[in-house]
Amino acid sequence: xxxxxxxxxxxxxxLPAAVPTVAVLGAALTVAVLQSTGLMPVVGEPxxxxxxxxxxxxxxxxxxxxxxxxxxxAASTLLALAVGLGTALLARTTxxxxxxxxxxxxxxxxxxxxxxxxAIGLLLADxxxxxxxxxxxxxxxxxxxxxxxxxxxxxEYAWKESAFVALVVLAALAAGERELxxxxxxxxxxxxxxLRRVALPLAAPSAVAAGGVTxxxxxxxxxxxxxxxxxxxxxxxxxxxxLWTDVDLARREQALAVxxxxxxxxxASLLATAALLARTxxxxxxxxx
Amino acid sequence: xxxxxxxxxxxxxxxxxPVLDGVDLAVPAGECxxxxxxxxxxxxxxxxxxxxxxxxxxxxxHAGGRDLxxxxxxxxGTAMVGQRPRLFPHLSVLDNVAFPLAVAGRRRREARAQAAxxxxxxxxxxxxxxxxxxxxxxxxxxxxxxxxxxxxxxxLLLDEPFSALDPGVREEMHRLLADLRxxxxxxxxxxxxxxxxxxxxxxxxxxxxxxxxxxxxxxxELHTRPATLAVSRFLGGANExxxxxxxxxxxxxxxxLALPVPVAAGPGVLVVRQEAVAVTGPGDDADxxxxxxxxxxxxxxxxxxxxxxAGPLSAEVGPGLAPAPGSAVGLVLPVAxxxxxxxxxxxxxxx
Numbered sequence: 001x002x003x004x005x006x007x008x009x010x011x012x013x014x015l016p017a018a019v020p021t022v023a024v025l026g027a028a029l030t031v032a033v034l035q036s037t038g039l040m041p042v043v044g045e046p047x048x049x050x051x052x053x054x055x056x057x058x059x060x061x062x063x064x065x066x067x068x069x070x071x072x073x074a075a076s077t078l079l080a081l082a083v084g085l086g087t088a089l090l091a092r093t094t095x096x097x098x099x100x101x102x103x104x105x106x107x108x109x110x111x112x113x114x115x116x117x118x119a120i121g122l123l124l125a126d127x128x129x130x131x132x133x134x135x136x137x138x139x140x141x142x143x144x145x146x147x148x149x150x151x152x153x154x155x156e157y158a159w160k161e162s163a164f165v166a167l168v169v170l171a172a173l174a175a176g177e178r179e180l181x182x183x184x185x186x187x188x189x190x191x192x193x194x195l196r197r198v199a200l201p202l203a204a205p206s207a208v209a210a211g212g213v214t215x216x217x218x219x220x221x222x223x224x225x226x227x228x229x230x231x232x233x234x235x236x237x238x239x240x241x242x243l244w245t246d247v248d249l250a251r252r253e254q255a256l257a258v259x260x261x262x263x264x265x266x267x268a269s270l271l272a273t274a275a276l277l278a279r280t281x282x283x284x285x286x287x288x289x
Numbered sequence: 290x291x292x293x294x295x296x297x298x299x300x301x302x303x304x305x306x307p308v309l310d311g312v313d314l315a316v317p318a319g320e321c322x323x324x325x326x327x328x329x330x331x332x333x334x335x336x337x338x339x340x341x342x343x344x345x346x347x348x349x350x351h352a353g354g355r356d357l358x359x360x361x362x363x364x365x366g367t368a369m370v371g372q373r374p375r376l377f378p379h380l381s382v383l384d385n386v387a388f389p390l391a392v393a394g395r396r397r398r399e400a401r402a403q404a405a406x407x408x409x410x411x412x413x414x415x416x417x418x419x420x421x422x423x424x425x426x427x428x429x430x431x432x433x434x435x436x437x438x439x440x441x442x443x444x445l446l447l448d449e450p451f452s453a454l455d456p457g458v459r460e461e462m463h464r465l466l467a468d469l470r471x472x473x474x475x476x477x478x479x480x481x482x483x484x485x486x487x488x489x490x491x492x493x494x495x496x497x498x499x500x501x502x503x504x505x506x507x508x509x510e511l512h513t514r515p516a517t518l519a520v521s522r523f524l525g526g527a528n529e530x531x532x533x534x535x536x537x538x539x540x541x542x543x544x545x546l547a548l549p550v551p552v553a554a555g556p557g558v559l560v561v562r563q564e565a566v567a568v569t570g571p572g573d574d575a576d577x578x579x580x581x582x583x584x585x586x587x588x589x590x591x592x593x594x595x596x597x598x599a600g601p602l603s604a605e606v607g608p609g610l611a612p613a614p615g616s617a618v619g620l621v622l623p624v625a626x627x628x629x630x631x632x633x634x635x636x637x638x639x640x
Contacts, residue, residue, distance in 0.1 A: 176375075183375040185362040186340050187389040187440045193363075197392065201379040 029263060036256035042249050052253030062258065064233030069262070072150055072225065072235060073218040073269075076157035081211045083158065084165025089199055091166075092173055102170060108163035113156070117224040120156040121145055145228050152228040157221070161214040165207065172206035173199070205280045212273025216266040236262040291476040292353025292366075292443040293318045294339070299348035301334050308334055310500030312348070314478075316444070316493075321470060321477040322505075323491035325484060327523065330497050332480040336446045339478065340367045352443045352476075363392075368437035369446040372453055374429035376421035382432050383408065383417035389440035407435040410472060411465060427458040431465065438473060447479040451486065463489050484524060496520050512562055514628050521560045521630060527592075527603040528566065528622075530559040534629055542599035543577045549625050557629040565626035566604035568593055568611075568618050575619025577602060584611045595620060 034040035038049035056062045091101035123129050126141040144151040177199065184194045222237035229235065234242065236258055243255035299312040308331040316322040326332045337343040339350050341362035350357045357365045368389070376385050384391075387404035391397065408414050411431040421429060430450055437445055451459045463486065470477065481487050487494045488508035495505035503523075504516040515521035518529065532541025539546045539559045546559065571578045579597035586592075591611040593604050595618060602620055612618050 179371075179373070179375050180377060182342050182362070183369070183371075184377075184388070184392075186342070186365075186367060186369040186446075187392065187436065188363050188366075188368075189388070189392040190361075190363050193392045197388070198377060201377075 029260070032256045032259050032263070036253050036260055038253065042252060049253075052257040056254055056257050056261075061234065061239055062236075062261070065236045065239045065258070066261075066265075068150070068233045069219055069235040069237075070265075072153055072157070073215050075150075075154045076161060076218045077211050077215040079154065079158035080161035080165050080214050081207060083162035084210070085169055085203060085207050087162070088166045088169035088173065089195065089203065091170065092177065092199075098170065101166060105163040105166045105170075108160060109167065111160065113160060113221065114223045114227070116160050117153075117156050117227045120152050120159070121228055124152045124155065146230045148230070150225075150229060153225050156224050156228060157214075157218050161210075161218070164214065165210040168206050168210040169203050173203055177202055205277060208273060208276050208280060212270055212276070215269045215273075219266050219269065220262055236265075291319045291474055292355075293351075294444045294476055294478060295351040296335070296339065297349050297351075299335065299338055299350070300346045301331065301338060301343065302346050307346075307500055309338075309345075309348075312497070312500070312502055314495055314502055314505070316476050316478050318353075318476050319470075319474040320493065321466075321479060321491045322493045322495055323479045323481055323487035324495050324497055325481060325487045325523075326497035328482055331500060332482070332497055333448050335497070336369065336448050336478065336480050339365075339444070340369050340446055341365050342369075355443075366440075366443040367446055368440040368442035369448060370430070370433045370437050370450045371448045372450065374421070374426075374433040376424075376429060376432055376436070378421055380421075381417065382413070382419050382421065382424070385421065385432055386436045386439050388436060393440075404435075404439055407439045408432070410438065410469065411435045426454055427462065430454065430462060434465070434469065438469065438475065442475065445475040445477045447477060449481055449483075450479075452481070452483065459486070466490055496523060498523060513565075513626060515560065515630055518558055518560070518630050518633050526560050527563045528559075528561045530599045530602075531556075531632065532559060532599075533557060539627065539629055543597065546576060546622065546627060547624055548627055548629060552629050556632045558632055559622075560628050560630055561622045561626050563592065563603040563605045565623055566602070567621040567623070568595075568604050568606055569621055571617045571619045573619065574621065576622045577620045578617065579620070581612050581614050581616050581618055584614055593618075 031040065035042075036052050038047045038051070040046065087101055091097040121128070124144040125131070126138040126143065126145070128145075131138060131141040142151075144155075146152075180198055180202070181194055184198045189197060220237055222241060225235040226238050226241075229238065240255045240258040240262065243251045243258060246252075246255075294314075294316040296312060296314040299309050300307060301309040312335055314322070314324070314335070324332050324335060334343065338345050339357075341357065341360055345358070348358075352366065357367070377388065380388065383401055383404050386407050387397075387400040390400035390403055395403070405414065405417060408417055411434055413428060413431050413435070416424065416428065416432075421432065424432065433450070451462045454462060467490070469475070479487070479491060491508070493505055494508045494511055496503045496511065498519050504511055504520045511520065512524055512526070515524065515526065521529070530539070530541045530543060532539050533556045534540070534548070534552045534554050536554070537548055537551060539548055539557065541559065569575055577595075577597040577599065579595040579602070581593055582596050582601070583594040584591050585594075587605060589608050590605050591608075593606060593611055595602050595604070597620070604620055
């Protein structure tokens, strides 16, 4: 049982990381909330209003954006979790596999999403590498880029984030999982039983955490959806940026309202993740701190 | 549930160097054999090979007449308890013990009921609902033992299971192991580097030196009648008198000392446990005389080192019986405790 003072020290040690984060995020969010409610207009006197939000609520663009953003985030997160968790669990069975996967994942994580998006575009566009390699006419190739199912966008996020998931899960499993796996084997558990009863429960907390971070990230990410998506419906960040750069300055209120809604959704998803983690921690008997 | 374990000609090389070089070992059903050896002698490797966690370069492992060589660990019926308890952190104490029953396909309620019985066996019925992280080291090892027993193993493998525990707790665990053996009579192969633990816990002690079993037998026999000088030294034997055997007696710088059993003539080293040597005044009936060079405490006892014509000899005496350093004393080597081992050189020549 950790004593009170070490946890207080942990909090103090966290401050250098927490202060800049809170300062930057807090400032940006405050400005966004103030501007979206007319309290900090670009020109003129402050005039509290919910016009921006009301205009959005009546607009299909927000609902469609919401739908598509949540859809992309959910699909990308599920794919990234399946691929990342799967490869991490597979890789741990051999030492060489683990090393190779770690190298591959470590090489993938620092690639900027925009570069990844461009690469996926070159690969999956109807005139792209895949179409050429398969010798499919551009007209016959499925619309993966800019198509109705956002395949290229989801593929890019899933590719990058699966590397992140794999790294997080591998790091969590590294501590003693091999010993527990051996213990389970000598107690009569076969490979599948060991996967189901030992490896997966041990990997679950880290996978949940990585999944929550991935979901929130994809929800708020702009570049990939802008490059590989279609012009309508627009995911929330793309919508916000278009409204922000509109010639009509009044649309800035709406742009910031979209940004505030997106942020609220991302925060809600992180809170849900934290709640899920707390439940897993209770179920696994590990303390949260 | 218990079965005879037989290990034959086990060889394991790491990077070309043989760590195990033909290990032969048998544990009769329901008995406990302690595999005793210095650090790095490959004791734990023997257990891992028996458990199927490692693959031998040569040799076979049989349990209850069944050839285990090549089987995966989960199909061997060889539960293992290591130095660390390796409890599953995501399961309660009860579910940890129920784990082998659950993977064997028992229904949850049945598995838990049986597991509760095993927990009671190790005296931890009260802690069933606790998480492993909240247990003390001794409690964790008890749970690990209960979990291993719940698997109804043909052979129970113990890899220095008590070496990380405090001495008091360790003694408690030795008593617990004795109780468990009386209750369920598992076949136990215990690996330890602790000579005392080996003698306390096991029926038979097997000494692993240089990749082979140097000697196996009851602990007392190993101490008083070691097969080689190496075994004698590993078991802490301090007294070695080089000489030769002639006509039923050992002849050395100490003179002619009669032997209790017939020994073939030729060069040989006389060994007598320091615990058996008595300190007397110089002269009267002493087998050796000399000057005390050093007295070192050994718990309640003291070790007295004496310089004699045949080199340094030691005796262990009880509290208050140690002579002062520098005094002249005599040493009595009781006839029944005399034993001759081959000279190391002669041994090497034989091969």
